[in-house]
Amino acid sequence: MTCKTNAQTAVDRMGCYQALALAFSYPGPSLFQLWPQWAAEERGMAAEYDRLFRTGEVWLYGVEHMAENEFQRARMLSDVMGFYHAFGTEPDKERPDALACELEFMHCLILKHARIDRGAVCDPDGDKAEVCRQAQRQFFAEYLAPAAVHIGSQLQVKTNHPFYRQAAEDLQAFVESECEQLGVSPPQPQVMTQQESSDQQDLCGDHCI
Numbered sequence: 001m002t003c004k005t006n007a008q009t010a011v012d013r014m015g016c017y018q019a020l021a022l023a024f025s026y027p028g029p030s031l032f033q034l035w036p037q038w039a040a041e042e043r044g045m046a047a048e049y050d051r052l053f054r055t056g057e058v059w060l061y062g063v064e065h066m067a068e069n070e071f072q073r074a075r076m077l078s079d080v081m082g083f084y085h086a087f088g089t090e091p092d093k094e095r096p097d098a099l100a101c102e103l104e105f106m107h108c109l110i111l112k113h114a115r116i117d118r119g120a121v122c123d124p125d126g127d128k129a130e131v132c133r134q135a136q137r138q139f140f141a142e143y144l145a146p147a148a149v150h151i152g153s154q155l156q157v158k159t160n161h162p163f164y165r166q167a168a169e170d171l172q173a174f175v176e177s178e179c180e181q182l183g184v185s186p187p188q189p190q191v192m193t194q195q196e197s198s199d200q201q202d203l204c205g206d207h208c209i
Helices: 010-023 029-034 036-053 070-086 099-117 127-158 162-182 194-207
Strands: none
Touching: 010 029, 010 099, 010 162, 029 036, 036 162, 070 099, 070 127, 099 127, 127 162
């Protein structure tokens, strides 16, 4: 995969977030434009995506890995949407806690910060830059990192498909790199029992695609 999992610069970090967002979206033209070597495997990748992410093997919705009850679930979804609205973004026909959406949002935050650094946005006191930095750190630590680590660890045992195994490895490696970059403690993956997995599916219910 084309992702510098130890990315340090804003450009490299944005590239990795964008690549991972595509990797965890439904296989389509944008994905195969980035990874043309997989274009011949489109049908097989689509079938594996459906098996993994649309039948309950691995939920791509971060809140489903974190919420302990329906009240907490609703609060978390509202918080995630609050982040998006604060920066003028909104998911396109997708739940706000979808992994691809959260990855794209981090890309957006880094881009906004980079534009401020380049002087494209007036910020004489540095307030806007600081808001972007704090938003990156908070959103990553509270929502994206825990979800990504959980999803990545589940994929490691749920699939033998080389693309999705590599995507999971890159996701987990990049999260570790971003924890260092942003100065946050790395989350620990949870090992779910069969009963907990069943309970999670019940909690997700009709809200999952």
